[in-house]
Amino acid sequence: MGTGPGAVEHLSDRARDALASAQVIVGYTTYINLIKDLIGDREVISTGMTKEKERCQQAVEAAASGRRVAVVSSGDPGVYGMAGLVLEIMESSGLLGKLPVEVVPGITSATASAAKLGAPLMHDFAVISLSDLLTPWETIEARLEAAARSDFVVVLYNPASKKRTRQIEKAREILLLHRQPQTPVGIVKNTAREKESVIITTLDCMTEHSIDMLSTVIVGNSSTRRAGDFIITPRGYRI
């Protein structure tokens, strides 16, 4: 289940019900802390950031033992989240179709960040993760190139981390081959959390700003323009 961005402000009723009815709650420690008031004294399985496979395995084991389990993702669990991993582990354990399972959607960073920036996603967009831990960098580059050339608005997830800083520079270079330097870019960090920051800049200057693993970067298409404190990608209506 997804809790949306931030803490509980964007939680849906369906997600709140799923959380309320769970006997065991599983998640990355940081996310669990964001919703701890809703968990109370129930059993929690929480682990650090790179332990997602272990977490999902423990969740499936708990469910197989007859308990009702909620695996919590920030944002939407189906967008680079835990939904696929849970289903894959259930499949490999022969539990798919035997244990009931539901994916509860949440508001994902792409649209939560877009809302903070105005309306950059009013036209076709491509969502690309710049993390090359599980994906060959050549594949990511080819997608950046294709999205840039065919004028998609581009949403970058996992744009950078402390160790991973080269990818966002390279993404900018690829996008600049097909798009004007003045193309509006939005950088939203810590959406709906403390220390939220919203920056509107340009493709040319985007990497002068701090971009980290809690940031989502949205690069406009050829019609995206700045309007006051917002970015707008026109849908095409005559105003």
Next chain:
Amino acid sequence: MGTGPGAVEHLSDRARDALASAQVIVGYTTYINLIKDLIGDREVISTGMTKEKERCQQAVEAAASGRRVAVVSSGDPGVYGMAGLVLEIMESSGLLGKLPVEVVPGITSATASAAKLGAPLMHDFAVISLSDLLTPWETIEARLEAAARSDFVVVLYNPASKKRTRQIEKAREILLLHRQPQTPVGIVKNTAREKESVIITTLDCMTEHSIDMLSTVIVGNSSTRRAGDFIITPRGYRI
């Protein structure tokens, strides 16, 4: 503001608050009917489907006259929704930066439909509207081609209507140039509403099923596979 898919099940707390504090509620008649229990006897401005510009103009006029207005979109208002239109009308009326405005995100069809299908969006994806009312068909074709060639999962919004049936056939042809006929495809109709339907089929056979303007179509990438009643696009973990 976005109400998410369906009626109120996926409404976020933030959206519920925004709706509760509005003096005037503006929206497409069908959406207004879905949330009428939350509106009560407050003023409503609702119009038919092709009248979105008129609706937003009336909303901005009501706000300019000092009232607190909620413009309601199903799903997320920033994804082919009303957010851009409201901001553009405010800009052209010289009201941007003078009247307070907030975009409240919602769960969009891409991720709500994905949740019904399992986990098809675990890797990079492209969101493309097949409506050529406001966008030249050549632009849409170029995006389909680029997304197909660089192995994006593809999410199709507005895939067809009663009059517009050729586009989904053509999209299938373009995707088949770069992807196997057996590629899993999900068709989700009326997400979280009465008469919801979830179909899992293949790229080869997708147009044998009914696809209409209330459907969202998700076409897998080269690694997407069927697992029981679900579609999974592996992120790349070793299970």
